[in-house]
Amino acid sequence: MTMTATRPAAVRDRQATRPRRHGRRWPLYTLLAVMSLLTLGPFAAMIVVALSPRGEPTVPAQWPGSLTLDNVVQVLRASGFAEWTLNSLIYSGVSVVIILLTASMAGYAFAKKRFPGRDTMLWTFLATMMVPFQATLIPLYVLVSDFDGADTFWGLIVPTLANSQAVFLMRQFILGLPDELFDAAKVDGASELRVYWTIVVPLTKPILATLGVFVFLWHWNDFLWPLVISQSDATRTLTVGLTVLKTEEMQWSLLMSSAAVSAVPCLVVFFLLQRYLVNSIAMTGLK
Amino acid sequence: MRHRLRDPITGLLFVLPMLVLFLIFKIFPTLGAAGMSLTNWNIGGEWSFIGADNYTRLVNDPNFWSSLQATLVYTVIYVPLVMAVSLATALLLNSIVFLRGLFRGILFLPYVTSFVFAGLIWRWIYEFDGLINGVLAKLDLGPVGFMERAELVLPALAVVSCWKGFGYSMLILLAGLKAIPGSYLEAAKVDGAGPWQRFRGITLPLLKPAIFFVLVIETISSFQVFDTIYVMTGGGPAKASYTLIYGIFERGFRFWEFGYAATWGMVLFAIVLVVSLIQRRFIGKENT
Numbered sequence: 001m002t003m004t005a006t007r008p009a010a011v012r013d014r015q016a017t018r019p020r021r022h023g024r025r026w027p028l029y030t031l032l033a034v035m036s037l038l039t040l041g042p043f044a045a046m047i048v049v050a051l052s053p054r055g056e057p058t059v060p061a062q063w064p065g066s067l068t069l070d071n072v073v074q075v076l077r078a079s080g081f082a083e084w085t086l087n088s089l090i091y092s093g094v095s096v097v098i099i100l101l102t103a104s105m106a107g108y109a110f111a112k113k114r115f116p117g118r119d120t121m122l123w124t125f126l127a128t129m130m131v132p133f134q135a136t137l138i139p140l141y142v143l144v145s146d147f148d149g150a151d152t153f154w155g156l157i158v159p160t161l162a163n164s165q166a167v168f169l170m171r172q173f174i175l176g177l178p179d180e181l182f183d184a185a186k187v188d189g190a191s192e193l194r195v196y197w198t199i200v201v202p203l204t205k206p207i208l209a210t211l212g213v214f215v216f217l218w219h220w221n222d223f224l225w226p227l228v229i230s231q232s233d234a235t236r237t238l239t240v241g242l243t244v245l246k247t248e249e250m251q252w253s254l255l256m257s258s259a260a261v262s263a264v265p266c267l268v269v270f271f272l273l274q275r276y277l278v279n280s281i282a283m284t285g286l287k
Numbered sequence: 288m289r290h291r292l293r294d295p296i297t298g299l300l301f302v303l304p305m306l307v308l309f310l311i312f313k314i315f316p317t318l319g320a321a322g323m324s325l326t327n328w329n330i331g332g333e334w335s336f337i338g339a340d341n342y343t344r345l346v347n348d349p350n351f352w353s354s355l356q357a358t359l360v361y362t363v364i365y366v367p368l369v370m371a372v373s374l375a376t377a378l379l380l381n382s383i384v385f386l387r388g389l390f391r392g393i394l395f396l397p398y399v400t401s402f403v404f405a406g407l408i409w410r411w412i413y414e415f416d417g418l419i420n421g422v423l424a425k426l427d428l429g430p431v432g433f434m435e436r437a438e439l440v441l442p443a444l445a446v447v448s449c450w451k452g453f454g455y456s457m458l459i460l461l462a463g464l465k466a467i468p469g470s471y472l473e474a475a476k477v478d479g480a481g482p483w484q485r486f487r488g489i490t491l492p493l494l495k496p497a498i499f500f501v502l503v504i505e506t507i508s509s510f511q512v513f514d515t516i517y518v519m520t521g522g523g524p525a526k527a528s529y530t531l532i533y534g535i536f537e538r539g540f541r542f543w544e545f546g547y548a549a550t551w552g553m554v555l556f557a558i559v560l561v562v563s564l565i566q567r568r569f570i571g572k573e574n575t
Contacts, residue, residue, distance in 0.1 A: 135559075
């Protein structure tokens with residue numbers, strides 16, 4: 001730890017006296033700059049095409065004559081788009097709330113309670129992580145449509161709520177909380193629900209926030225399940241809606257505007273929580 | 288004592304909501320997939336038990352073998368590509384201090400978007416009147432039909448997935464690099480080891496668990512590629528990008544052969560299971 005703390009000063013000192021040190025670093029920065037350009041390039045290209053006037057040939061590698069917001073406005077007004085956005089918000093928002101609630105409850109029980117079958121249950125939860133969602137797609141679809149869940153919100157949302165990763169993460173976090181906290185509350189006569197609400201929830205806020213952001217992004221970006229279960233604009237999400245736009249022979253300028261608009265929530269989440277997101281992936285290895 | 292007696296019931300009650308979701312939407316469909324693969328279940332919900340017929344059909348189905356081949360070829364292209372890019376960027380980020388946060392943020396950015404989003408943008412980049420061919424035209428080269436030529440479509444798709452996904456592996460590797468004590472590297476430096484020797488002798492062996500973890504999750508994710516294919520190629524040209532998942536999707540939701548589609552699903556399950564078990568064997572022990 002002390003090493004990393006002193007390193008910048010040491011580097012600066014050496015740079016001041018010996019320019020060679022600085023010279024050794026520039027290839028690294030050049031490489032990183034190239035990688036960054038390759039990473040950002042598609043975003044930049046998308047924005048330029050999205051802002052190019054319709055009809056005018058958007059010849060690649062050539063700057064359009066003028067830029068306009070017309071495409072974005074038209075996309076926002078287009079039939080379906082607002083509805084799909086709302087559906088995506090419902091799909092992601094409801095999932096976040098329910099998964100946080102059920103996963104933190106289960107995580108608390110697995111970490112701090114003893115009950116028959118606990119370890120078998122936990123083991124089974126973890127084992128299901130090895131089952132790829134696509135392998136269960138067909139029976140899941142049959143199950144949901146047998147209960148008339150196709151093209152309904154419950155059919156879209158409920159089957160995606162069984163999230164073993166969320167349970168496991170909550171359990172690991174709560175395992176680290178001291179037992180004395182829970183014992184003291186119980187000695188004071190607090191009910192289990194009260195213990196959960198006044199001790200577990202406030203103390204797990206950091207992990208709840210991280211998990212909430214990830215569940216939001218997973219659901220916002222989800223595709224295969226919404227694709228098979230949403231059959232009309234009533235439940236269609238943005239990701240599925242975009243592919244519908246694509247098949248309707250849409251102009252690239254409009255399609256790129258739609259893509260740009262659809263990514264806005266993810267990018268906002270990213271810019272607000274970048275440091276936080278990045279550190280939690282590195283620490284917890286969230287998918 | 289009173290509290291302890293209450294524990295078994297409250298514990299179960301707290302697990303109950305998630306347990307119910309799990310039983311209905313994970314365990315039941317998993318068993319259901321195995322069961323359905325032994326039936327000729329169709330869209331009307333009618334079915335009869337046909338034993339291993341779907342599996343014999345699968346083995347004799349040229350579509351299955353070509354889709355398995357497409358999936359394996361895709362994996363062989365994608366996994367080394369994403370490993371190289373994420374390891375290179377992690378090493379670069381680990382060797383700088385100034386502006387590290389900025390570069391890390393930029394490189395991670397595509398990860399938060401969807402594969403559908405990535406597919407749409409890259410579809411335009413690969414188009415005949417798209418970005419790459421536009422640049423090639425300026426150089427009096429091309430045009431290249433990335434989505435039209437069978438031998439180019441899988442590498443082109445692998446690039447899209449790599450662009451979208453390498454940020455995650457990069458962060459895992461970066462965390463692994465940070466955990467390596469700086470004193471080891473300093474000591475080796477004092478002993479006269481060059482950068483390459485230090486990398487091979489110290490960094491690489493200590494980073495092995497992280498590399499292996501990333502290798503396994505990227506391999507599994509490459510077997511599950513679907514969104515970009517749906518958006519960009521529709522399995523074409525001439526089934527060159529018709530992968531296992533695309534097969535499951537098409538068998539199920541274009542031909543409505545649910546039983547046979549479930550059989551394809553079992554193959555995917557088997558592959559992912561084997562890869563996961565290898566992971567458990569190699570790093571499960573070290574980490575627990």
